[in-house]
Amino acid sequence: MEVLEKHLLVSISEDVNAFFGLRYVFGFFTRRDLVRLTLFYVGPRHPQPGLENLPYCSLDETQSFGGGCRPVPQALHTARNWLLDMGFPAERIELKAFPAKLGTVKDIATEAERGMYDAVVLGRRGLSWFDEMFDDSVSHRLLWESISFPLWVCRNPVRNRRNVLLCVDGSEQSLRVADHVGFVLRDEPEHSVTVLHNRASTPVGNRSIESVMAEAGELLRENGLEEERISYLVKSSKHPADMILEEARKGEYAAVAIGRTGGKPGAFSNIFGSLSQTLLRKLEGAALWVSK
Known part of the structure; x- marks a missing residue:
């Protein structure tokens, strides 16, 4: 490789x-x-x-x-x-x-x-x-x-943390951030990736959760990550930011990676969308990786 x-x-x-x-x-x-x-x-x-x-x-x-x-x-x-x-x-x-x-x-x-x-x-x-x-x-x-x-x-990253929590929903943006995560980690064997999907949010295009997770995993493997460095997690929450924050804290991840949708923000709350905005404000210990 x-x-x-x-x-x-x-x-x-x-x-x-x-x-x-x-x-x-x-x-x-x-x-x-x-x-x-x-x-x-x-x-x-x-x-x-x-x-x-x-x-x-x-x-x-x-x-x-x-x-x-x-x-x-x-x-x-x-x-x-x-x-x-x-x-x-x-x-x-x-x-x-x-x-x-x-x-x-x-x-x-x-x-x-x-x-x-x-x-x-x-x-x-x-x-x-x-x-x-x-x-x-x-x-x-x-x-x-x-x-x-x-x-x-x-924001106040904690030293010696490892691994990346990759949040996916089937959107082009989440696939691009999956590709970014794979590229960054390809020669960093000490880090693994957990691919996370929120079952309470319907995947973009009404695709199956299995296909969304599989596509993200394929992008990671194409970047050179071994299968044993990739795990998958499906949870369900009507408050996705809180779910991600709790998972990041519990798993002591070094990074949380999310895709950012485009559009034309007209007010403070729409610049990143509520999910990204909340993570920007509240994520501690891990870095937030945002990709459009």
């Missing part, structure tokens, strides 16, 4: 909570030689006077008075040094910093689309991401209609 590299965009800010995402990624992967991290910093819109139009220096540039770049943010150096101290390969780390142009959220989205990263990793309180995301402005409604990359939202 071909070995594939995972390239993640990890958002970094001055807020110490942004490092939740960094710590989560480091703890999740054992084959760190197959993971490439781009640590990404979006600077303030209105920096120190005189530096408004200057790009950030690269690592090998030295800022001088009247020079053509501004110093690399300390948060990026701190993040990189932490990874190096933990033994992460230096050649697998890249630093990027840009002054804000469109706002933090859209600047991250722009870089994510441009760089074709396999996922974007966010510390749960590491950005103004959530404040911006929920302000219901036109720009953010457009953003959530258009992004195509998976998001990993890390």
Whole structure:
């Protein structure tokens, strides 16, 4: 089986909570030689006077008075040094910093689309991401209609957790997130996958539960996961978010993976839909992997 590299965009800010995402990624992967991290910093819109139009220096540039770049943010150096101290390969780390142009959220989205990263990793309180995301402005409604990359939202992740709880309903979105989970775990034998379906929700297209579960399992196997690393769970609840939260807590999963439907959100409650929104607010210990 071909070995594939995972390239993640990890958002970094001055807020110490942004490092939740960094710590989560480091703890999740054992084959760190197959993971490439781009640590990404979006600077303030209105920096120190005189530096408004200057790009950030690269690592090998030295800022001088009247020079053509501004110093690399300390948060990026701190993040990189932490990874190096933990033994992460230096050649697998890249630093990027840009002054804000469109706002933090859209600047991250722009870089994510441009760089074709396999996922974007966010510390749960590491950005103004959530404040911006929920302000219901036109720009953010457009953003959530258009992004195509998976998001990993890390809110107080617990170290040394293993395995992924994959929630499926037969939709295209849940199949895409199943494919994403399989890709991420293909060279990570310490992690297994539990495919979860809520019997109280009719599968998309009125398909059988068996066919929905089988299709998700096939995608995982196509990515190289052995059958013994895949298990299946069918539960029934009129409150699916509570069911998922309880299962994630009980199973001590490292991640909960869900598909996000598209559409045109017109209010706060519709940006992700009630299920994803509730998981964003309440999921603790595990990261939430969301894919459109």
